[in-house]
Amino acid sequence: MSSDHCCGECCSCSRRAICVSALVLAGLSLTVTGVTIALVFAVPKQPPVNRECRTSQNGSGFLCDDRVTCLPPSALCDGVHNCLSGADESQHMCSDLPNNLPSNLVFRCGDSRFWIFVDKKCNGMNDCGDCSDEIGIYAACPPCGPQWWECTPVEFQYCLCIPRSLCKDGRQHCYDWSDEYVCTRG
Numbered sequence: 001m002s003s004d005h006c007c008g009e010c011c012s013c014s015r016r017a018i019c020v021s022a023l024v025l026a027g028l029s030l031t032v033t034g035v036t037i038a039l040v041f042a043v044p045k046q047p048p049v050n051r052e053c054r055t056s057q058n059g060s061g062f063l064c065d066d067r068v069t070c071l072p073p074s075a076l077c078d079g080v081h082n083c084l085s086g087a088d089e090s091q092h093m094c095s096d097l098p099n100n101l102p103s104n105l106v107f108r109c110g111d112s113r114f115w116i117f118v119d120k121k122c123n124g125m126n127d128c129g130d131c132s133d134e135i136g137i138y139a140a141c142p143p144c145g146p147q148w149w150e151c152t153p154v155e156f157q158y159c160l161c162i163p164r165s166l167c168k169d170g171r172q173h174c175y176d177w178s179d180e181y182v183c184t185r186g
């Protein structure tokens with residue numbers, strides 16, 4: 001009699017054991033699959049409800065899904081994924097600018113057709129084009145910092161001050177020439 005031949009109780013016993021083993025294996029497989037699905041779907045990365053944060057320069061920022069990374073506003077919708085999840089480049093937010101941006105990150109220029117990110121306000125540069133981001137009650141900027149020289153600039157890109165690095169460089173940057181005759185680079 002060959003070893004794989006069976007009959008009577010022995011045979012049904014062996015078949016039953018195989019069936020039970022198969023059922024146990026199937027059960028285990030389902031359990032593992034279920035646990036995997038649960039891990040993937042039941043513990044989703046919850047996006048932050050409130051994305052307000054302060055950047056390292058103490059300005060208003062955008063909080064990534066990791067709830068740690070705080071981006072300067074001008075990193076939003078610039079085509080570069082600065083948040084690991086890409087939240088700073090989300091199609092919804094970037095498809096309708098600036099309306100879909102967090103409102104605290106947007107500064108409306110004097111001409112309401114134009115807007116800038118708030119980190120471009122009071123940075124010494126004429127980002128609005130009419131200097132409303134640097135001068136006036138809406139911008140409410142502090143006086144020129146130590147790295148800047150206050151005068152009426154000749155160049156469009158400046159508003160109330162020029163960088164001291166432009167002082168005494170042999171070129172006129174202030175209407176009154178104070179950049180060449182008074183200012184020091186410090």
Ligand SMILES: [Ca+2]
Binds near residue numbers: 079082083089
């Ligand atoms: Ca970006």
Ligand SMILES: [Ca+2]
Binds near residue numbers: 133134
């Ligand atoms: Ca500016």
